[in-house]
Amino acid sequence: MRHILITGGAGFIGSHVVRLFVNKYPDDEIINLDKLTYAGNLSNLSDLEGKPNYKFIKADISDYDAIRKIFETLKIDGVIHLAAESHVDRSITDPFSFAKTNVIGTLNLLQSAKDAWRENYEGKLFYHISTDEVYGALNFNESRFTEETRYDPHSPYSASKASSDHFVRAYHDTYGLPVVLSNCSNNYGPYQFPEKLIPLFINNIRYNKPLPVYGKGENVRDWLYVEDHARAIDLIFHRGRVGQTYNIGGGNEWKNIDLIKLLIKTTDRLLGREMGASEKLITFVTDRAGHDLRYAIDASKLRNELGWTPSLQFEEGIDQTVRWYLEHQEWLDSVTSGEYQNYYRRMYGE
Ligand code: NAD
Ligand code: TYD
Numbered sequence: 001m002r003h004i005l006i007t008g009g010a011g012f013i014g015s016h017v018v019r020l021f022v023n024k025y026p027d028d029e030i031i032n033l034d035k036l037t038y039a040g041n042l043s044n045l046s047d048l049e050g051k052p053n054y055k056f057i058k059a060d061i062s063d064y065d066a067i068r069k070i071f072e073t074l075k076i077d078g079v080i081h082l083a084a085e086s087h088v089d090r091s092i093t094d095p096f097s098f099a100k101t102n103v104i105g106t107l108n109l110l111q112s113a114k115d116a117w118r119e120n121y122e123g124k125l126f127y128h129i130s131t132d133e134v135y136g137a138l139n140f141n142e143s144r145f146t147e148e149t150r151y152d153p154h155s156p157y158s159a160s161k162a163s164s165d166h167f168v169r170a171y172h173d174t175y176g177l178p179v180v181l182s183n184c185s186n187n188y189g190p191y192q193f194p195e196k197l198i199p200l201f202i203n204n205i206r207y208n209k210p211l212p213v214y215g216k217g218e219n220v221r222d223w224l225y226v227e228d229h230a231r232a233i234d235l236i237f238h239r240g241r242v243g244q245t246y247n248i249g250g251g252n253e254w255k256n257i258d259l260i261k262l263l264i265k266t267t268d269r270l271l272g273r274e275m276g277a278s279e280k281l282i283t284f285v286t287d288r289a290g291h292d293l294r295y296a297i298d299a300s301k302l303r304n305e306l307g308w309t310p311s312l313q314f315e316e317g318i319d320q321t322v323r324w325y326l327e328h329q330e331w332l333d334s335v336t337s338g339e340y341q342n343y344y345r346r347m348y349g350e
Pocket of ligand 2: 196288
């Protein structure tokens with residue numbers, strides 16, 4: 001039995017990766033390690049409780065002693081590292097917690113893996129999940145980010161992720177640690193914390209609350225359905241070449257304002273409202289400081305080497321996503337009220 005440590009498994013993307021791995025690989029033990037910050041919602045994985053190949057550990061990756069102990073006691077073969085502070089707006093007001101978790105936390109995992117594996121790297125892999133935001137911002141006429149694009153992060157969030165990427169590569173180059181990295185574009189889908197654009201706006205439309213559009217809404221993001229990201233992670237973990245980086249993206253660029261109009265159209269239709277009725281909720285607000293203009297990913301390396309392609313058309317994915325949030329209003333309510341934070345105590349009695 002292989003022991004796979006997934007960090008940040010109670011978060012948005014992590015929960016999809018943990019579910020995929022627990023169900024697809026019954027002979028592997030999947031260990032979900034998460035601090036359960038405000039972004040960690042263990043109830044997202046309630047369907048996995050009691051499965052023999054699933055284990056949850058509450059721990060903070062910035063606690064070196066705790067992480068070392070976990071590597072010493074559990075025979076970890078592979079790491080899929082997703083735990084991070086992930087919201088750009090929070091990084092602007094609290095950059096230190098981004099450095100602590102994203103940089104020091106990653107370093108703690110690398111050092112613990114290196115020491116536990118003692119240069120016997122046969123069958124071992126450290127997979128680091130990163131973001132396209134490390135490449136900086138594109139103009140409208142510039143070509144998409146490739147794996148060779150120079151790093152140029154602008155927000156404390158992207159600077160902390162860039163730094164963690166550099167540490168991962170340094171551990172490969174210096175100590176021979178078997179690593180693989182991927183840098184993905186913006187994800188959307190079920191279980192995303194409603195501080196990010198898509199779930200926040202669906203919830204606000206539902207409750208007729210203002211939709212705060214930063215600046216003129218002209219920034220462009222490249223959106224990918226979260227389960228397509230999870231499938232890419234599965235492929236890269238099992239078949240990616242050691243030492244390599246893979247870009248993951250949907251080839252699906254949307255200007256924020258156009259995406260917001262699509263969300264309004266879809267949500268109004270599903271709520272039985274007059275088409276476009278909620279456009280009056282659009283409220284242009286002060287732009288985000290250092291707001292990157294455009295992200296766009298060239299995922300041809302992943303497509304050519306490992307045969308990955310996104311499975312969903314965006315309009316279809318948005319339709320499914322809006323339906324999911326409207327049908328899971330109790331999930332959104334438990335998150336916005338903070339009730340979700342009681343789940344761990346109820347289940348694990350701590
Ligand atoms: P998220 O904020 O939803 O989840 C992060 C998880 O990490 C939470 O469960 C949280 O409790 C946990 N965590 C935070 N600090 C921790 C700590 N110190 N110790 C242990 N656990 C801790 O984030 P997400 O959107 O699921 O993103 C997951 C990863 O994917 C991140 O590394 C992020 O940079 C990367 N990524 C995200 C996107 C996106 O669009 N969401 C795109 C590309 C890459
Ligand atoms: P977000 O979901 O925070 O992801 P990221 O900053 O990592 O790309 O934001 C997506 C885009 O939407 C980004 O250009 C900022 C913009 N945005 C708004 O206009 N209003 C909002 O309330 C939020 C949360 C984001």
